[in-house]
Amino acid sequence: MPPMAPLNWGLLPPSFLLPSSTRSLLPLIPLSAAPSHTTVRTIKSVNTPRPDRFAHHPKKPALNSTSRAALARKAPTTPLRTGLLAQKRGMTAVFDPETGRRTACTVLQLDRNEVVAHKTRDKNGYWAVQVGAGHKSIDNTTKPMLGHFAVAGVEPKRWVMEFKVKGKEGLGVGVGEHVGASWFSVGQWVDVKGISRGMGFEGGMKRHGFSGQPASHGQSLMHRGMGSAGGSQGSGSRVLPGKRMAGNMGNESVTVKNLKVLQVDEANGIVVVNGCVPGPKNQIIKVQDAMGKPWPAGPMKLADISPAVAAETAEAATTPA
Template identity: 45%
Template sequence: MSGLIGKKIGMTSLYNADGQALACTVIQAGPCVVTQVKTKESDGYNAVQLGFGERKLKHTTKPLLGHFQKAGTTPKQKLVEFKYFERPLELGAELSVTDIFQEGEFVDVVGKTKGRGFQGVVKRHGFGGVGGQTHGQHNRQRHPGSIGACSFPSRVFKGLRMAGRMGGNRVTIQNLRVLKVIPEQNILVISGSVPGAKNSFVIIEK
């Protein structure tokens, strides 16, 4: 599966032939540099490592600095491996958006959702709350209610939906159509929404 690393720019809308407004996401996909080529003989599997985004020299460790110097490129912010690339690539090669994607095809986008901190059961799982303010309930509207049984089984089962940390998960959105490719700025316009905040890294696969 081949692809590129990109950065989520934001959202906009485009109109189709029928005049319908389509919500879409703008992604800067590339340019990416091949920082490592793994083979079955040397590494046990075939893969291509791509780098995207510029990293400051003072924030780069010496092992990583040597890794980038071997590829003949500057330090990169994000490194991602892609298996089963469509064509063989050489170390240090640069890939742009037109090398991988075309308008009209479908792609999968991987991103990290926004972190929302510690949330209750109403926001995290869509609970309805205990009920109204009748029968003396004045402070139970968004509470989880009862969480376990009585003398049997005398415990709370694992996996019960309760309050806790929400967001910050790796999520894949599949089968999003590429509506537009702008090669001058390495821009992809993809239908629908993708996980992550603005300027967050995403992985576009096909």
């Protein structure tokens, strides 16, 4: 059904529709008496408009849905520089020489970290640094990846991952450059991310910490059982979504935040962080500046750390074995 035309209640009809006696009086009607606007028939709501549910605050406009606005919202929690890939070698302990306090720590080893590619805002929609680590045989590398490594001028890598950065200044490390353990400094905070150990199919007691059934009073072969999975008519005679039940445990991405760097060994590519790290030994780990702490005053490119690395290498060469 087409929309109704607006009704012009305050306008005079055309002159040819008026009687001759009234038509002669038209010059005497002042122009100010004619309405200055056209009245449109509509419905006026007496209720105040509801706030937009997509706005982060009722008194502020709705969040913008453009990609530029999305990057601006994520900017405060995006690191300024790239992270590195490391392997978990195991756990040990470090003693403070002054207080004698023992601190449990994890040893991470960097294996030939090199920058493979840069992701830019104009071409890819975001800023990121693609880092490769390890070594992979040419026979086990696909031809597209061989061409990708050839363009970067690096050998085939076993692991290739991306690290998002805040802006163009985070691309200070050029493609093909090698980044060592001196990229991190002692005392700074890092976030580590890895795949946790896979436990396989586990029950509710081990997976979620359920207490199990009573150990006596008629319980038969149900001591470690989960129990009821839902109500009857009160919950719709069904199992509610998200119910904690037995299932696959582990083998998922885990991020441990705010780990402090205790030691850095550039010659051996060792970075020691306090606390535990997800995954078994030799698990690949992503190490990046902590988002919950102030950004470290670390190097943004290799030229900032090359004098320190050169001095350390020269000292190691002059030290007798």
